[in-house]
Amino acid sequence: MHRVRVRVVEDALDANNTIARANRDDFDRFGVTVANLMGAPGAGKTALLERVLRELGGVRAGVLEGDVQGSLDADRLASLHVPVTQLQTSVGFGGECHLDANMVRSALPAIPLDEIDLLVIENVGNLVCPAEFRVGEDARVMVASVTEGEDKPLKYPLMFRACELVILNKVDLLPHVDFDVSKWSERLQTVHPGVAWMSMSARTGEGVDAFRDWLAALPERRLVEA
Numbered sequence: 001m002h003r004v005r006v007r008v009v010e011d012a013l014d015a016n017n018t019i020a021r022a023n024r025d026d027f028d029r030f031g032v033t034v035a036n037l038m039g040a041p042g043a044g045k046t047a048l049l050e051r052v053l054r055e056l057g058g059v060r061a062g063v064l065e066g067d068v069q070g071s072l073d074a075d076r077l078a079s080l081h082v083p084v085t086q087l088q089t090s091v092g093f094g095g096e097c098h099l100d101a102n103m104v105r106s107a108l109p110a111i112p113l114d115e116i117d118l119l120v121i122e123n124v125g126n127l128v129c130p131a132e133f134r135v136g137e138d139a140r141v142m143v144a145s146v147t148e149g150e151d152k153p154l155k156y157p158l159m160f161r162a163c164e165l166v167i168l169n170k171v172d173l174l175p176h177v178d179f180d181v182s183k184w185s186e187r188l189q190t191v192h193p194g195v196a197w198m199s200m201s202a203r204t205g206e207g208v209d210a211f212r213d214w215l216a217a218l219p220e221r222r223l224v225e226a
Helices: 002-030 047-053 072-078 101-110 157-161 170-177 181-191 206-226
Strands: 033-039 061-067 085-087 118-122 139-145 166-171 196-201
Touching: 002 101, 033 047, 033 157, 033 206, 047 072, 047 166, 047 206, 061 072, 061 101, 061 181, 072 085, 085 196, 118 196, 118 206, 157 181, 196 206
Parallel strands: 033 118, 033 139, 061 085, 061 118, 139 166, 166 196
Antiparallel strands: none
16 A cells, blocks of 8 residues: 555656646746745745845746635735736645646746746745645745744755755844744755855845845846756
């Protein structure tokens, strides 16, 4: 029984990767760079996007907003006057706690790929499942927050390993929470040696410019790597 279960999981991931490659082909055809933004519920993913999408130095950005249900985050981002496409996993996908390649593919007809240079996929808030499913992205970013505790890299290592950039958000709350940044950083490097990370506060704007610059440079980096 155990072997059969493993085989089923492998088949599911293989099928997902095939669809992810098809998504990647479509993104490439339109010259769109894709960033998959992941993190726990309440980590501040949407608040961070509200900050950085206002001005990306001429890079035209769009958002695919993933939620189990509701459109609160999509409504917030739509006020920035960028194309926002809502994807609810409760509609046709059983309320899954992540986005997979097939879900993203189902949303592609609604995304104006010919009008954007950068697509940010804000994944469903979760520290486990989103890390397992490629969706055709160029880069993966994880947002963690000081309110989650410094133990999370050790408790959810796959998520921290799956990303090329980790953001430590809500540093404005450091005086009010029991959180040791150096200890968190050591644990991050334990599970993903050498991974880049930035600290910032989406609420105050502290440190946000570094992520804005990183995000704005993604399309050019993609052209160099192509």
